[in-house]
Amino acid sequence: MDNSHFAVPVRVSTLPEMPIEEIYSVEQALDVLAEWPKGRQGKLYQAAFNACFGASVGVVSTEEACRAFAAFCRVSGIMAKDMMKPKKGAEQPRLM
Template identity: 65%
Template sequence: MDRLQFEVPVRIAPVPGQPVEEIYSVEQALDLLQTWPVRRKGPTYQAAFNACFGATVDIVETEDAWRAFMAFCRVSGLLARDMMVPRKRPGEARGLRA
C-alpha cells in the first residue's frame, strides 16, 4: 500500500444531488484543497492543507493528514452523510466522530 493512501477513503458530496466522490489519498486531498475558493480558506482549511502537504514530505503521518482532511470536509459541509468514521483504536487518546 502506498504510504500516502488513506486507510479509509473520505466520502464527499461536493454538489447536492450529484454522486458521492471518494478521496483515497493525500494527493487527491491536496488536489481538492488546491482548487478550494480563496474566500473560503479558513483555519480548518489551512490545517488540512498543512497536514496533507506535510505528509508528502514525511513530516506528518498519513493518518494525521486524513484526520485533518476529514475535519475540513466536515466543517465545510463536504462530508457525505453516509461517511463511516472508524472508532478509536485501543490505546488511542481520542477518535473522530461524524
Template identity: 55%
Template sequence: MDRLQFEVPVRIAPVPGQPVEQALDFLQTWPVRRKGPTYQAAFNACFGATVDIVETEDAWRAFMAFCRVSGLLARDMMVPRKRGGEARVLRA
C-alpha cells in the same frame, strides 16, 4: 435530488499514495474566500504527508475535519474510532 448527484455515495479502494495527493489537489482548488483555519490545517497536514513530515492518518483526520466543517462529508461516512479499532457511522 440533483440529477448529477449519486443517490448513494460510491466508495473506492484507496491506492497507496493517491488519497493524500487527491485531497491536496481538491484543497488547492478551494475558493480563496472560503479558506479559513480548518482549511489551512488540512492543507498543511496533507502537504506535510506528501513530504513525510506528517503521518498519513493525521492528514486524513485534518481533511475529515475540514470536510465535516465545510459540509462536504457524507452523512453515512464510516470512520474508525482509533487505529485498528472498529468503524462507526459519523453523525452530522
C-alpha cells in the same frame, strides 16, 4: 499499500448535484483543497492543507493528514452523509 493512501477513504460531495467522490490519498485530498474557493479558506482549511502537504513530503503521518482533511470536510459540509457520526443524544437503531 502506499504510505500516502488513507486507511479508509473520505467520501465527499462538493456540489449537491455531483456524485459522491471517494478520496483515497493525500494527493487526492490536496487536489480537492486546491479547488476550494479562496474566500472560504479559513484556519481549518489551512490546517488540512498543511497536514496533507506535510504528509506528501513525509513530515506528517498519513493518518494525521486524513484526520485533518476529514475534519475540514465535515465542518465545511462536503462530507458524505453516510460518513457523518450520529449526533449525541440521537436515537440509535436497536439490534435484535
